Amino acid sequence: MPVVAGGSKTNLITGYALGEDGHANYGKTHWLAQTFTLGGSYRIWRCRLKLWTVTGDHFYHFALRNTDGAGKPTGADIAHTTLSPTDEYWYSPGKWKRFDFMGFPELAAGTYALVFSVPDSPQTWGYKARADVTEPDYWGGKAWKSTDSGETWEEIPGTNFYFEIWGYGPPPAPPPKPVIGNWAAYRLEQEVTQTGYKIVVHTNNLCHLWMRWTNVPPQKHIDTLIERGVPLDKIPRYCFVEYHDNEQFEPGDTLEHTFVKEPWAHCETRWFYFYGAKQAEDMPSESPIFEKHRFAPGWSLILFE
Incomplete structure (x- = not known):
């Protein structure tokens, strides 16, 4: 895991950042996704990916989705957010890019997909996501790509993207109202x-x-x-x-x-x-x-x- 500047990993739920030796292209109708597994119920409040671009000037889109029985991203977005092209990074190996989901969506234990795309880009290759393409060993998910704007997905074999999922477990349920009450x-x-x-x-x-x-x-x-x-x-x-x-x-x-x-x-x-x-x-x-x-x-x- 990379060191998070000025912070701690107290709320880092899962992620991958080993064997940084490759990347995958995306843009326009070409989307990417990294699946991940949660061992319990969490509210997701921050995610990060290591990205860069060679074209730029278009909004970045990020989403959380469910996965099907084969582990592929499926269904509508559970949550969706965008980032403006301000402060883009133009060189390999890229820079960690943070994005937050409004409302802190709550996800139960299970496997989910972190989907990222730049649908307004005129090219399918102008944006890059950093990855381990040699010996990826993230246990909780795989890398996926779509060439039809997220309608269908295929696995990118031997690959895991650099990613982080941050959040916190839901607060414990309030204790039941005591039956003892008060007296006067x-x-x-x-x-x-x-x-x-x-x-x-x-x-x-x-x-x-x-x-x-x-x-x-x-x-x-x-x-x-x-x-x-x-x-x-x-x-x-x-x-x-x-x-x-x-x-x-x-x-x-x-x-x-x-x-x-x-x-x-x-x-x-x-x-x-x-x-x-x-x-x-x-x-x-x-x-x-x-x-x-x-x-x-x-x-x-x-x-x-």
């Missing part, structure tokens, strides 16, 4: 017990909740936020330095979630929030932090005679 608490109920509280959380989505609670006041710290490149200390964060986790009373995923918090001493303040899971997978939602103080029972005065 839309109502909290409480019931005073002899030694504490019974707290019931109602959620809009089936889930399984845990209560994380502490009787140590949460700590507050400020995180840095970058705005327009300027670090600003302005995002408050709250954290529990000591805490306990309690699971809801009900088994499985539910819409009502019961927590019995006993014992809860009189005059004790607790802070707590809820987090959850669905089908045993963590959910991204969390509730806000709640603060609750258990008041001492009121005094009563009893008079005796």
Whole structure:
């Protein structure tokens, strides 16, 4: 393979550039093609051929086509593009000529043909494509020629053209939408017990909740936020330095979630929030932090005679 100036071969899918010792003529009704094989699905975004001309001044045409059972180019163009004769190269052994296909056509695994022609040329010999005509060993395809503007094709025996196919595999399919989703608490109920509280959380989505609670006041710290490149200390964060986790009373995923918090001493303040899971997978939602103080029972005065 030739060295690609100013770049890497990260996106080079396939090509051939060995044994540079010959060429084939084309122009007018004489077209050329090099078949190539893709081992997987790719989007094609760039191709290169090593070309030159002795007549010039006409547009270059390039196309991608399917191949038939015999390996010949067949059918209509999958993609087609042209290059103006600007910056043509006039001398052997030619120069690498780059051309791109609009829309980055996606090709599945298989064998395809890279077809090149200059149909407006008045001669059939004025354009040259560099090739290996001695010991070609490109495994994935062959060189072909047509003398009737691509209607029929015949193999050029013992030949492979200099070519490169660049592209990239399709992006992976997006992951399926998680079934866990989110949840939100839309109502909290409480019931005073002899030694504490019974707290019931109602959620809009089936889930399984845990209560994380502490009787140590949460700590507050400020995180840095970058705005327009300027670090600003302005995002408050709250954290529990000591805490306990309690699971809801009900088994499985539910819409009502019961927590019995006993014992809860009189005059004790607790802070707590809820987090959850669905089908045993963590959910991204969390509730806000709640603060609750258990008041001492009121005094009563009893008079005796």
